[in-house]
Amino acid sequence: MPSFAPRSSQSSAAWRLSACIGPRNAVKRSRNFARGKEGLVSKTGRLWFAVVGLAAGALAVWSGENEAREAIRQADIAFSKATVERRLEGFSSFIAEEVTTIRPNQPLVRGKRAFVDGWAPLLNNASRGVTWQPLLAEASSSGDLGYSVGKAEWTKSDAQGTRVVATGKYITIWRKQKDGSWKVVFDSGIQDKPPDTK
Template sequence: MRAFLTPGLRHRLVPGALAIALLAATTAPAQGGSPPLPSSLPVHGDAECEVWARELGFAASVAAHDVEAFAAHVDPDAAFGSGQVRPLRGREAIVQAWAGLIAGREVRLAWYPTRVTIAAVPDIAWSSGPALYEAVDPVASPRHRIGAFNSVWRRGSDGTWRVIFDDGLQPRPATEAEVAAFHLGRREACPRG
């Protein structure tokens, strides 16, 4: 991601963006290949579909440059860049670090879920899917970067799902075919069981 950002934006974003870039190690191939874009989706239950919808809403908050909506998706006790040496801790620090990505002046970030899992603990969920970074400057090189994200959600006492842990890998340049596949893979409707 460092080569993808201008020096001014890099200074503001890299500490947070690398720690919070929604590109998960657990969903990317081991040796630098493309992140998987699933050909088929798993079946989800009702609660998992609630998280699916929240994940789409979280991504929509960034697409709409809506800081308040973004913050509403982040748990007050969240840690972003969970696998990093120095994760961002707390909603305020996360929102501040994400300010450049939310504003979208130099880079636009888009993502969507392809998998949501809830185990025996009904108030904790895991979600993952692809993420696409697009440089606003049409002559930027590379113009697109791609990866995958991994988030853990917690349902609060108010019944609302919020991200408690988030992490990922540094994005890598994307081919035109990967960008097209990313856009074609988006599903608004959660695949229900």
């Protein structure tokens, strides 16, 4: 007895195709259609995996930048603390050999010795001092270079022993060393205009 059960959409499509173009051609085209669907699924899967891979890579880069950014911020805090506690010696310990800076009315200063020598008059004088605090830090996507920007405070005692304070801003560029530490490769700053005392 012939069965009148409802055909699935795929078998119904194959039956109509067979009726129009003949059984042999219908089977051939049906197989091609199935292969086309499989190919589409395969391409979609590959695209999905590519998207997931790109997202994972971007997340890894973002995570690395965050770690480097925080490492730079902490290095800058430690730099200021070492300078306060150990003066010129502490300051010098954070300076890279290839450091560079710019100063008003002076040639470009290059090299650790010349850079540190420029700070010696301030840091070897017990009546003077400097502290600073990073306000922000940024890092490259490679995670081995970055900068910090912050506010600084210079202090000294005048002839009467009164403490005089000057404020300013600075930018420091850091490079990660082979041992994982961060060293200063560029540093410069500006002092704020003194307040009007009139």
